[in-house]
Structures are given as structure tokens and as C-alpha cells.
Amino acid sequence: MPTQTAQQRRLEAKVAYDAYLATCPSRQLLATLSDKWVVLVLSALHDRPARYSDLRRRIAGVSQKMLTQTLRGLERDGLVRRTVVATVPVTVTYEITFLGLSLHKVVAQLKSWAESNMQSVTIARHAYDAPEGVD
Amino acid sequence: MPTQTAQQRRLEAKVAYDAYLATCPSRQLLATLSDKWVVLVLSALHDRPARYSDLRRRIAGVSQKMLTQTLRGLERDGLVRRTVVATVPVTVTYEITFLGLSLHKVVAQLKSWAESNMQSVTIARHAYDAPEGVD
DNA sequence: CTGTATCCGGGCCGATACTG
DNA sequence: CAGTATCGGCCCGGATACAG
Numbered sequence: 001m002p003t004q005t006a007q008q009r010r011l012e013a014k015v016a017y018d019a020y021l022a023t024c025p026s027r028q029l030l031a032t033l034s035d036k037w038v039v040l041v042l043s044a045l046h047d048r049p050a051r052y053s054d055l056r057r058r059i060a061g062v063s064q065k066m067l068t069q070t071l072r073g074l075e076r077d078g079l080v081r082r083t084v085v086a087t088v089p090v091t092v093t094y095e096i097t098f099l100g101l102s103l104h105k106v107v108a109q110l111k112s113w114a115e116s117n118m119q120s121v122t123i124a125r126h127a128y129d130a131p132e133g134v135d
Numbered sequence: 136m137p138t139q140t141a142q143q144r145r146l147e148a149k150v151a152y153d154a155y156l157a158t159c160p161s162r163q164l165l166a167t168l169s170d171k172w173v174v175l176v177l178s179a180l181h182d183r184p185a186r187y188s189d190l191r192r193r194i195a196g197v198s199q200k201m202l203t204q205t206l207r208g209l210e211r212d213g214l215v216r217r218t219v220v221a222t223v224p225v226t227v228t229y230e231i232t233f234l235g236l237s238l239h240k241v242v243a244q245l246k247s248w249a250e251s252n253m254q255s256v257t258i259a260r261h262a263y264d265a266p267e268g269v270d
Numbered sequence: 271c272t273g274t275a276t277c278c279g280g281g282c283c284g285a286t287a288c289t290g
Numbered sequence: 291c292a293g294t295a296t297c298g299g300c301c302c303g304g305a306t307a308c309a310g
Contacts, residue, residue, distance in 0.1 A: 017195040025253035026174075026246045033245075034169040036283095039161075052292055060152040063284050068293065078259025089291040090290085099255055106248045110168075111161040113241045118160035120234055124213025171303090187272055198304050203273065224271040225310085 032077065037062055037070040039107055042096065045080065046104045049095035079103060167212065172197055172205040174242055177231065180215065181239045184230035214238060 021027045032038055037059070044050060044058050056067055071094060074080035079100035085091040096104065156162045167173055172194070179185060179193050191202060206229060209215035214235035220226040231239065 014196055021196065025249040028253055028256070029245060029249035030168065030174060033165065036169075039165060061149055061156065064293075065285090065295095066283065069283090076260055076263040077256045078263075079256075084292095087291095090293095092292060099252065099259075102252065103248065106244055109241055109244050110164060113238065114160035114164035117234060117237065118163055121163070121212045121214075124234075125211055128211040128213075199273075200305090201303065204303090219272095222271095225273090227272060 032073075033107070035070060035073070037066055038074065041067075041070050041074060042079070042100060042104045042107065045094060045096040046101065049093050052092050052094070055094065074100070167208075168242070170205060170208070172201055173209065176202075176205050176209060177214070177235060177239045177242065180229060180231040181236065184228050187227050187229070190229065209235065 040059050040062075041055065044055055050058070052067070052071075055071075056062060056064070059067065062070075071080060071082065075082045075094075079097055081095050081097050083093045083095070085093070175194050175197075176190065179190055185193070187202070187206075190206075191197060191199070194202065197205075206215060206217070210217045210229075214232055216230050216232050218228050218230070220228070
């Protein structure tokens with residue numbers, strides 16, 4: 001069994017590494033933020049609570065499915081609180097938690113960087129894409 | 136043409152919104168960071184340059200395809216500089232740019248938040264997932 | 271050593287229909 | 291109003307093979 005072992009080792013290393021990443025706090029956070037709608041929902045709620053239909057209107061691009069899924073995830077993570085009032089028809093409001101608010105502040109840093117520097121990125125992009133031989 | 140118009144309007148609104156998002160600096164940045172390997176490559180390079188094969192080893196989980204693709208993207212965005220030395224066989228080194236370094240610092244803020252708060256998230260998760268009726 | 275080209279399976283996500 | 295259920299297309303990304 002000599003020939004397979006190198007590949008075996010690589011596979012094991014990969015599995016171990018994946019497991020490591022799965023428990024890494026930074027990676028988990030990044031995975032959360034990677035969800036397209038998470039940041040938008042957080043922003044929509046950061047200064048005031050809103051009802052489900054409010055959010056749908058204010059975020060405009062979301063499908064029902066994605067909004068619900070995102071809100072469930074945020075609720076599960078303790079970033080958003082869901083409150084049901086048994087009126088007819090039922091009323092549901094969402095509000096950001098203290099933890100969620102603290103995350104929103106960090107995300108605001110990203111926003112700040114983006115607003116200062118994304119133009120540089122755009123310029124770099126165009127330079128990269130431009131026909132190089134021109135002079 | 137009365138019946139279709141409502142849906143039409145919604146579609147137009149969505150398209151406009153998507154276009155808006157596409158040009159939003161924050162969203163673009165988020166899209167960049169969402170790439171699984173971007174942050175890892177940035178981290179791997181933040182304190183010293185490295186060659187392609189170094190990166191493959193140090194990041195362990197990446198496939199060749201993804202590493203190349205990520206590096207190309209970072210180079211295009213002006214976050215990483217690629218240098219080819221025409222030895223035989225060819226030598227390629229990657230180093231982070233000033234812009235890339237400034238982004239890495241912002242990402243470090245995320246890391247810091249994650250290390251302080253992801254445990255709270257995990258706890259919230261377990262509470263949410265736990266069988267609620269138990270007491 | 272540093273890639274490029276291709277195939278292909280899985281999962282994300284939107285659209286649609288239905289429910290309490 | 292606030293969801294759940296299901297289907298289907300698309301793209302991400304890994305594996306593999308090949309190349310300068």
C-alpha cells in the first residue's frame with residue numbers, strides 16, 4: 001500500500017483543516033456575513049424594529065424565502081429578536097439585539113473602508129482589464 | 136393592459152434595486168470578502184510575500200483552481216501584486232499591496248469581534264436548537 | 271513550478287403555489 | 291399578515307487531466 005499513502009495524507013490534512021475552519025470564530029462570522037441578506041437586514045433593523053412586511057418592502061430585492069431564512073438564522077444566532085402578537089391576523093415584529101447591534105457597528109467599519117477605498121479597487125480593475133499593449 | 140402592471144412594477148423595482156446594489160461600495164466589498172479564500176490569502180500574505188506553492192501548503196484546504204482564481208481576483212483589485220521571475224522553472228511570488236494591507240486591518244477588526252462574541256452566538260444557537268419544552 | 275481547461279455534482283436561491 | 295413546501299435553473303467549486 002505504498003502508492004496511495006501520499007494522497008491519503010493530503011486528504012486527511014484537508015479534512016483536519018476543514019474541521020479546524022469549521023470551529024474558527026472568524027470563519028464562522030465570515031460565513032454569516034457572506035449571506036447576502038444578513039447585512040442588509042441588520043442595517044434595516046439597526047435603528048428601529050420592523051415587521052416582516054416592512055422588511056420586505058424596505059429591502060426590495062429579497063424573496064420571501066430568503067427573508068424568512070435570513071431572519072431565522074439571525075434569531076437563532078441571538079442577533080435579532082422575534083416577537084409574535086396574537087392579533088388577527090397575526091403581527092410579528094423583529095428587533096435587533098444588543099449583540100446584533102455590536103456586530104452592526106463592526107460592519108459599519110467595513111462600510112467605511114469600502115466608501116473610502118472601493119474606488120481605488122475599481123480603478124485597479126479597469127487598469128487590469130484594459131488592453132495592456134496600448135501606449 | 137391592467138392586470139400585468141403591478142407585477143411589472145415589482146420587477147422593475149427589483150432590477151433597479153439590484154443595479155443599485157451592484158454599484159454600492161459596501162456590497163462590492165462584501166461580495167469580495169464572501170469569497171471563501173480571499174481572507175485566508177490576505178492573512179497568509181499580510182506579513183510576508185509567498186510563492187504559489189507556499190500558499191498552497193499554508194492554506195491546505197484550497198484547490199489549485201480556487202487559489203489561482205482568488206489570487207487573480209486580488210491582483211485585479213490591486214490588493215495583491217504578482218511578480219514573475221523567468222527562472223527555469225518559473226518562479227512567481229505574491230505580496231500584499233498597501234491597499235490590501237489596509238483591508239486586512241479592517242478584516243482584523245472582524246476577527247477581533249468574532250473572537251470576543253462568537254461564543255455568545257454559539258450559546259444562543261444551542262439554546263435555540265434545544266428542545267424547548269424541557270424543564 | 272505555476273498554472274489552464276474541462277467535467278460534473280451539490281447547494282443556493284428565486285418563483286410559484288398553498289396554509290393558519 | 292406571515293409564513294411553509296416544492297421545483298428547477300444556475301453557479302460555485304472540487305477533481306482531474308494537460309501544458310509552458
